[in-house]
Amino acid sequence: MQKLSSIYEFNALQQRLVADKDPNVPTIVIPAGTCGQASGANDLIRITKREILDKGLTDRVRLRVTGCHGFCEMEPSVLIKPDGIFYPNVNMDDMARIVNATAERRVLEDLLFEIPESKKRIEKQSDIPFYKSQNRSILSRNERVDPIRVFNYIESGGYSALIKVLFEGKPEWVVDEVKKSGLRGRGGAGFPTGLKWEFLAGQPNGNKKYLVCNADEGDPGAYMDRSVLEGNPHSIIEGMIIGAYATGATDGIFYVRNEYPLAIKHLIIALRQASDLGLLGDNILGTGLSFNIALVRGAGAFVCGEETALMRSIEGKMGEPRQRPPYPVQKGVNGMPTAINNVETWANVPLIISSGAEEYARIGTDGNSGTKIFSLVGKIRNTGLVEIPMGITIREIIEDIGGGPSDKKAVKAVQTGGPSGGCIPASMFDLTIDYDSLAKAGSIMGSGGMIVMDEGTCMVDVAKYFTAFLKDESCGKCFTCRKGTQRMHEILVDICDGKGKTSDIDLLEELALVVKDTTMCGLGQTASNPVLSTLRYFRDEYIEHIENLRCPAGVCKELITYSINEDCTGCLACLSMCPEKAITGEKKELHVIDAEKCIRCGACVSVCKYDAVDVR
Amino acid sequence: MITLNINGLDVSVEKGTTLLEASRFLGFPIPTLCRMEGLSPYGACRLCVVEIGEEPRKKLVSSCTYPADEGLKVRTASERILRARRVVLELLLASCPQSKVIQDLASAHQIRQQRFKQEHEDCILCGLCVRMCEEQMMAKAIGFQGRGEKRAIGTPFDIKSEVCRQCGGCIYVCPACQLRCTYTQPEKAICGGCANLTPPCIEKDRFHDMMCYMDPCVACEIKKD
Ligand SMILES: Cc1cc2nc3c(=O)[nH]c(=O)nc-3n(C[C@H](O)[C@H](O)[C@H](O)COP(=O)(O)O)c2cc1C
Ligand code: SF4
Ligand code: SF4
Ligand code: SF4
């Protein structure tokens, strides 16, 4: 790769790349992020390569391996560009057919996406309900680039925002654009990014200034950041170089959790390519701007995502938050001014510059502009990564994009914001999704986890689960965070075990409020959310557990009994399945469960085809 | 100089002064547990919380770590603060009832109940010993390990420290253990001895590979190995 020494050389390269591309040749796009690879994308890639070579189709089809496109439920999937044809859950045996059909520009009707109820087939990805209601300004770029090929990124318009900034903008103009765009940090707290940059730019120059990309993503079940890191690392790097230009930062740091090997691999490759091209390093494109980015791997503690703990971790110390102020912009990594932003925040920066702040701010609502990626999981039909404009309602996500509940049971609540988020009941699904209204409802935006819960979910159990996570992940410095989460967990365990007292509810509430009030960092300050939000909206479930020793959702083992109803056909299935031999009965006769022997493992429920096992 | 307002009184202090120092300068009492003159503030016990800011952004912060800021409004004894302190003390009593320091604080704040399951822990992880060892004894023999429930004080790799000089500084500052090392004869309890740090060497079976800094122990005179 030849080093580019001026903006002119970059433009020439970009023009050559665009000219070299024949837009009429169809491209087979195979998403192969961590999720895609796990569901078999690598096999599809192998078959596609072999087929193209064997049949000599190199002039008629292209292959592009990319990061995740978001529809995890349908992986491994194949997308044909430029037509946008979408083949879900592709079988290895069908791949060769797809290659040949694509070369002949045919569509394979039988492999297309099918709407479950109407059995209607849909050809184009953009017409599928899951994709239709989204606004995928960040995720759709994953489809366009092979993350390990920088020319791919440049050809599709990458680094143009940087060029625009270097060519015509003054640093203050960039900060102003980001401020005007209304971009708020996607890492959870929603702090205005432009303002943070302005603070950093205002710090005295001379020594070092740092920019950090927070790619710790410790929330269980969340993988928005991973998909961008894996699928489009150059967009984050571009965002950071623009940030460096705007703020006068001299050094960048990627803080990536070690559990993301593919993301780290792609980042290392991307960083090397950017340096080789002269987009990183000293005197970038001959403009006098100098900026380097290093990569630091995190050991994977949830609390290391908190900015002050993250900085300590970068310095090689134990990841433990400290008092703010001083804020990182005043005193950050190695004592130098530092601005920390989330992966998704950085990935938004080139978009803002390319489209202009005003155009960008048109997406979303006032005070909450742009899109946000959520990982939609739980009791919902379409799971995956969804990118939505801010300000749409929870109902739209669940019904239009998510396709409704996955089971026969009704959706009862969604939990947003990761482990320290809160639960929002179905009665409030017309709530709009933005930083402020989620906070008002007792939850948080967090980094974008969204777990759907149905009637089969016990809310006390949910609170217990998240509190257990937080109790283990608290750094332990603040006495009230460490002991408070332990005590909340202890009380919740008692309630779930049927040992709760009526006074426990008040005690729990009092304790939760004090934990929220008296802790030092965001972890402790939000650690009460699971308890407080379930108490707020599902207090009756707590009362049922305590007063009537009943778990309405049939989850808490100590409070439920299994019995067999009239629908039993005497098929013997459950009888042979029960590990405790607690079920008796003859063939074709009603079976009976001995409650004394039953260990409530649920094996009988899962084998019964006739819904004859009741859980109460 | 920085001017701030504490409980309605304006006060000017040097840059870098903490809210605790400023409040005490004015004579407002604030209880503390993990702070000690001569050691850097750490903010672990959360007993010293005060309320800053104005509605709707009022919040509690630990006064021992929070720096005075120009124009800041501080309250040191609002209802919210008192409630928080009472719960903190209740939690402390529930975990470490044998500590004289905690008992005195609880009694001074009229704590009459303890609603959690009683525990008897020998450390509240206030970090005084760690700071004492590092900042005053220049030894860095002990430190924190683990997180969450597993957090504990220990020496690297839990083996007897090479750098510990057995000065006893850590024991001297520990609030969790006064009069607790009684070996086998409670009536003879005097000094606090070696058992002050997690784990008390007499009770725990990990004795041998743990850090009993005193070798032999000044209190019980048990010699290791
Ligand atoms: C316990 C805790 C965990 C956090 N984890 C992350 C994380 O994994 N990724 C992230 O970007 N921000 C995380 N944050 C938020 C960061 O502290 C910080 O606010 C953020 O990186 C700032 O970037 P932004 O302004 O772009 O959102 C976490 C905060 C807390 C309190
Ligand atoms: S609130 Fe919890 S995680 Fe944060 S510093 Fe305190 S103990 Fe550590
Ligand atoms: S006795 Fe050892 S561990 Fe304790 S303060 Fe002295 S040097 Fe540090
Ligand atoms: S051993 Fe004592 S001084 Fe050290 S952290 Fe524990 S309670 Fe504090």
Ligand code: FES
């Ligand atoms: S004295 Fe301030 S937190 Fe302990």
